[in-house]
Amino acid sequence: MVTIRNYKKAESLEEAWRLNQQRGNRILGGMLWMKMGKGTIQTAIDLSGLGLDKIEETPEGWRIGCMVTLRQLELHEGLEKYTGGALREALRHIVGVQFRNLATVGGSVFGRFGFSDVCTMLAAMDSYVELYRGMEAAPNVEAAQNVETAQNVETAQHVAAAQNVETAQNVEAVQNVEAAQNVEAVQNVEAAQNVKAAQNMGAASNVGMTPNMGVVPSVEAPQNVKAAQRERAVPNVGAVPGAEVSSDGVSVGKVFLGGAPIVRVPMREFLSPGYGKAPLSKDASEKTAEKASGNVAEKADGNAAGNASSGYDRDVLVSVLIRREPAAYCYQSVRNSQTDFPVLSCGAAWISGEGGHRLRLSIGARPARAICLESGLFSNEMPQEEARAFGEYAEEHIPTGSNLRGSAAYRSHLVRVLAMRAALRLGGNGKC
Amino acid sequence: MLITITLNHKKITSEVSPDTLLIDWVRAQGCASVKRGCETANCGLCTVFLEEKPVLSCSVLAVRADGKRVTTLEGLQEEAAEFGAFIADQGAEQCGFCNPGFVMNALALFREKPDPTEEEIREYLAGNLCRCSGYEGQMRGILNFLAWKKEKKSAKEEVR
Numbered sequence: 001m002v003t004i005r006n007y008k009k010a011e012s013l014e015e016a017w018r019l020n021q022q023r024g025n026r027i028l029g030g031m032l033w034m035k036m037g038k039g040t041i042q043t044a045i046d047l048s049g050l051g052l053d054k055i056e057e058t059p060e061g062w063r064i065g066c067m068v069t070l071r072q073l074e075l076h077e078g079l080e081k082y083t084g085g086a087l088r089e090a091l092r093h094i095v096g097v098q099f100r101n102l103a104t105v106g107g108s109v110f111g112r113f114g115f116s117d118v119c120t121m122l123a124a125m126d127s128y129v130e131l132y133r134g135m136e137a138a139p140n141v142e143a144a145q146n147v148e149t150a151q152n153v154e155t156a157q158h159v160a161a162a163q164n165v166e167t168a169q170n171v172e173a174v175q176n177v178e179a180a181q182n183v184e185a186v187q188n189v190e191a192a193q194n195v196k197a198a199q200n201m202g203a204a205s206n207v208g209m210t211p212n213m214g215v216v217p218s219v220e221a222p223q224n225v226k227a228a229q230r231e232r233a234v235p236n237v238g239a240v241p242g243a244e245v246s247s248d249g250v251s252v253g254k255v256f257l258g259g260a261p262i263v264r265v266p267m268r269e270f271l272s273p274g275y276g277k278a279p280l281s282k283d284a285s286e287k288t289a290e291k292a293s294g295n296v297a298e299k300a301d302g303n304a305a306g307n308a309s310s311g312y313d314r315d316v317l318v319s320v321l322i323r324r325e326p327a328a329y330c331y332q333s334v335r336n337s338q339t340d341f342p343v344l345s346c347g348a349a350w351i352s353g354e355g356g357h358r359l360r361l362s363i364g365a366r367p368a369r370a371i372c373l374e375s376g377l378f379s380n381e382m383p384q385e386e387a388r389a390f391g392e393y394a395e396e397h398i399p400t401g402s403n404l405r406g407s408a409a410y411r412s413h414l415v416r417v418l419a420m421r422a423a424l425r426l427g428g429n430g431k432c
Numbered sequence: 433m434l435i436t437i438t439l440n441h442k443k444i445t446s447e448v449s450p451d452t453l454l455i456d457w458v459r460a461q462g463c464a465s466v467k468r469g470c471e472t473a474n475c476g477l478c479t480v481f482l483e484e485k486p487v488l489s490c491s492v493l494a495v496r497a498d499g500k501r502v503t504t505l506e507g508l509q510e511e512a513a514e515f516g517a518f519i520a521d522q523g524a525e526q527c528g529f530c531n532p533g534f535v536m537n538a539l540a541l542f543r544e545k546p547d548p549t550e551e552e553i554r555e556y557l558a559g560n561l562c563r564c565s566g567y568e569g570q571m572r573g574i575l576n577f578l579a580w581k582k583e584k585k586s587a588k589e590e591v592r
Contacts (some may be wrong), residue, residue, distance in 0.1 A: 004451035007433065007495050032473045032491050035453075044450065046496065071485075096559010098479050098486045098537060339474070339558050 001035055006043040010050060013132045013260055017316045019045050027316065029107020030069065032099060047106070052318065055079070061323040063130075066106025070094060070118065073105060079322070083125075086329035090121035090347065095339050110317045112271055112369055115341040119271060120364030121331055123372055124347030126323040127267040128252070132316040134263030262318060268372050327351040330425050332418050333365075336405055341365065343406040346418035350426035356380065357427060359390065361419055366400045366411060373398060382427030391420030435498040439463070440507030448494045454480065455489040457497075458504055465505035465532035469561070476560035477533040479540075480504050486540040505532045511539055518577040524569025530562045538574060547578070 010016035019025050024042035028034065052065035055076050062079060073079065074091040094100055094117060108118040109129060252264050269275055327349040333342040347362040347370075356377040364370035373394055378386065395416035400408045436445045439461055448457060455478045458466050466489055469477030478490040481503040505512055512535050516525075525531045534557070541548060541556040548556065553574055562570065 001453070002451065004449075004493070007450035007493065028493075028496075030491065031493065032488075035491050036472060044493075048496065092555060093558075095474055096476055096537075097540070097556055098476055098488045098559050099473055099491075101482075101485045101487045102491055 002037050003040045004044045005040065007046065008043050009046045009048065013050065013316060013318065016045050016047055016050075017132050019043055020316055021314055027106075027110075029066075029110065030103040031107075032103050033107070033111060033113070047316075052106075058321075061126075061321060064105050064320045064322065066104060066110075066317050066319055068105045069101055070103045070105065070108065071097060071100040073118075074100060082324070083329045086331040086347070087121060090117045090331040090333070090345075093117070093333060093335060093339065093342075105320055106317045109267075109270075109320055114367045114369040115345075115365045116369070117331075117333060117342060117345050117364070119267075120345040120362050120370040121329075121347040122267050122320065122322070123271055123364070123370040124329060124331075124349050124360055124362035125267075126325045126327075128264050128321040128323070129267060129270045129317055130255075130257065130319045130321060131263045131265065132318050133261050134265065134315045257318070260318070263315075264321065267320075271369055325349075325351060326353070327360075328426050330422055332421060334414055334418070341405065344400075344411050344414040344418065345370075346415075346422060348419075348422035348426060353377075357382075359423055359427065361394060361422060363394070363398050363415055363418075366398065366415075367403045367405070368399075368401060371398060378427060382423050384424070384428065387420050387423035387428055390423045391416040391418075394419035433495055435495055437494070437497050437499075438501045440503055450493070450495060452494040453490060454482075454492040454494050454497055454502070457494040458489060458502065463504040463506050467529060467532060469530065469533070474559070474561065475530070475533070476537060477530055479533040479536040479560070481536070481540065484543075486537050505536055508536075508539060515539065515542075515577055518580070519570060519573040521576070522569040522573040524565050524573050526562075526564035526569075530560060530564075534560045534562065534570065542578075547582075550575070 008019060010019065016027065020027055022042070024040070025045060026034070026041045026043075027045045027047060048067055050067075053067040053069075053072070054065050055068055055072065055078075056063045056065075057078060062076075062082075064073065070091050074088050076087075079087050091100065094103070105118065108116050109122065112119060252266060255262050255264050265275070329347065329349050331345075331347050333345040335342050342365040344366065345364040347364075349360040351358045351360060356379050358377060359375040359382075361373045361375075362370050363373075375390060382390075395412050398412075398415050400411035400415065402408045402411075406414075433448055433450060434445065435448055436443060437457075438444075439458065440463075444461060446457075455466055455468060458480060466480060467477040468490060469475035471490065473488050473491045476488070478488055479486050480489045481487075481501075482489075482492065482497060483500050484503070515538060516531070516535055519525050519531070519535070537557055537560050541553065545552060545556070550571065553571065557570075
């Protein structure tokens, strides 16, 4: 059990944010994971008095307050209908009702746990995190860096936009022969980067890969590589003050919500290991990660719980936005026993667009945090052999690791099977 | 810190430290039915109702329950005895350690879903671990209890 010296129920987001800029203070979620840690929290900041426990339907989709419990999310009729039960399926295996009555959406997402079914499912959807004054005054970032960052606003906008390019744009871009020719080379780069990422921290970045299955490849992959490269050059990407990017109706970057300055970041970017890492705090965060790996539970689940001192950690996650898209979803997980952490989790979206459908696959509990893969265009139906090829492609390209719950080889096998089943369930005639 | 919690319909004001857990607080008030089973928020033994919702009291700060209603098995004696008899009839309580948490969550289920299917029962009670029984006895006890309740209800309606 952690030791808590002071407890403060925040009266405003600004107060919570200010308190949270001090090292040693932490924001409370449901406290289910935090409680199991050791160490001392100077001031525990409670957001439960700020009305952030509501799911609100907006013109673009749903805004889920950070204090909404997993049980509330599970029982939400609109989201149940929209996801065809996939969201409920992602949640209902998490421990028990009493646990889900406490665990919060904010705690689950901000923790960026590898085992998190919540993160895996949200990464398969068009979702965003909304951070109060995100990265604005992260400690350890010098003013000079901020200036440099500001100069890169345009670049950052391109990165954010690139990560949100929609089907229609992909289709158009794919007609560019040069882009298509680059796909293979780019895939190799991506794969190599992912292996390295997996080896480091057991957390890999969001990738967009294109199975070569006789379908037109999307250019998502080349764009993401560029994004990844830029991300290293501009560490504060997606959270640059002043950046405002409109991508198909959802602005990413700095926005205002009810007068509050909010930075909106795409979920897949938020889950990527490059996100929020300020150069000066990198060493510190690595040290923390090493320290944290001494904790058996954390090590066993290979998650990045050790990122306590990276820049983003001082942000206040206010809400998660789920944007409506023309898609069908499914969720699968494999568990050694009921209510345990998953051995592997798999969220998938079958997205309709101009000229066909794309499949977005999110694999979590690898045991590292969720990673995404997007297919090229499929016609209206997914033939059995293409679903099989998609599964094989996913197995080949999604890095897995070993822990107490399963070996890397077993997990990779599961990636293939679950990817194929998702493809058949969503795009095929329903036969698995 | 000074907190006021309505525990089993009784308002109690007491001084707690910021990291006092609700489980320790309710036990200090004499509610010994609330057990610490696993310490990892998995077993369901420490289940209490916080504002009528079943939660794991091992993971709730007492200060977070300030101004709220907390109910333990001690506050639900009649309901618990009625249902518990059906579990006992099946010999399903065995060592008895998981029983209070199990009964609490079963009562929460009946309030939320008065007529649950077997699958719904399994899903709702998945977070209550029992290392003696294998759960079959509990399932029989629950189904018998529900059948008895239904019978009682229809008998009442006939009398009317």
